[in-house]
Amino acid sequence: MANFIDRQKERATLEKEYARSGSSLVILYGRRRVGKTTLISEFIKDKKALFYLASEESESQNRIAFQEKVADFINNDLLRAADIKSWDLLFKQIIDAKLPTKPVIVIDEFQYIGKSNSAFPSVFQRIWEEILKKQSVMVILCGSLISMMESQTLSYSSPLYGRRTAQIRLTQIPFRYYREFFPYNERRNLIEMYAVTGGVPKYIESFSNCSDIYQAIEDNVLNQNSYLYDEPNFLLQQEVSEIGSYFSIIRSIAAGNHKISAIASMLEVKVTSLSKYLQTLINLDILEREVPITEENPEKSKKGLYKIKDNYLRFWFAFIYPNRGFIESGNESFVLDKIQKGFISSQAAFVYEDVCREKMWELNANSSWPFCFSKVGRWWNSEEEIDIAALDPDGNNLILGECKFWQEPVGVSVLRSLEEKAYSVEWRKQKRKVWFILFSISGYTDELQQIAANRNDLILSE
Known part of the structure; x- marks a missing residue:
């Protein structure tokens, strides 16, 4: 997969933070293999960036490895050989290097350092406040362990709470x-x-x-x-x-x-x-x-x-x-x-039902109905279930739909069954208007297509 697909909003957020005057601190997190590192790599490929991948080793071992990265980043052999016991000095070296463009400092799997030393978020808070905050620098703290990243960087009890300028929770790529x-x-x-x-x-x-x-x-x-x-x-x-x-x-x-x-x-x-x-x-x-x-x-x-x-x-x-x-x-x-x-x-x-509910928002944005619904999901009671149900409370409009991942085309019987089930939905029964939508992976019978052509309250979708 050579092409970089999706993530336009996330990339735009990162570029906006980079363009910010002064400093920016971005928290980027999400489950493993969802593409966090790839997103960061794509973002920093044309920038002066230090990328450090933290390990599950001790904090001191991470600091030593980070020192090597900093020495390479600012091309400082003296720093490489120095005996440094403080994270503060390493970040100060980056700022004092007077780089030609705004540097981007990425610490990937940040939570591992906090896991080995629970005081590290406090250490980094001090570094941010005293060394980085007033400089032209962008910092990205990235992590895969959602619960740890939230507790170490985003929760109210975290020393870093309120310091971030942006946060991105990277999720799976949509079907579209x-x-x-x-x-x-x-x-x-x-x-x-x-x-x-x-x-x-x-x-x-x-x-x-x-x-x-x-x-x-x-x-x-x-x-x-x-x-x-x-x-x-x-x-x-x-x-x-x-x-x-x-x-x-x-x-x-x-x-x-x-x-x-x-x-x-x-x-x-x-x-x-x-x-x-x-x-x-x-x-x-x-x-x-x-x-x-x-x-x-x-x-x-x-x-x-x-x-x-x-x-x-x-x-x-x-x-x-x-x-x-x-x-x-x-x-x-x-x-x-x-x-x-x-x-x-x-x-x-x-899963096809999930895909169809995602498609509903696309149809909504494309004005497929003379109104816009505000929420979509499923409907059921003790006897009936409807795959798609969307509500427009302001206009008293109700959309009901079925999704069929069949080998054969969907026929009129599915529409008639849906119309029958609509009577079981009590929502604003006396004043609502009901609209229907069918999704079928294998198309529709000629008879159903003819019916749909003569009705403005019925949509057939794939």
């Missing part, structure tokens, strides 16, 4: 950019790729040489020597302490238990004991809590369902984690067969 990664693939295949790689650049890169999703899974996930085979364990082990408890919760949700009561029942624990674990997984962007879009008070709603937000983790916990015994005993083909039988209905079809 997948065509740029796989320019020759059909849309169906793009969604299948997205259903596993989930917008994580490193995963996309690993899948980029495979046109068939099952071949890509066999080569990159079922292969025990691939980093993806044990990736969830790697992702979670440094973020949380009780990794077994978190794995059990995610596994339960992947098995179809979305209500907190169902999760607790499967794990044989009290509902009240799950709250802190669920909230941590939400904070890590691994889970999300959904409520019907028509709920007036989402936080207090008792209809909340928990969903695995990360596509790869959803796939891994559904197909890999419960089948590790088969894989590790040499029966990868058996597991691949199970994946082939269940992937579309249990994974791709649900």
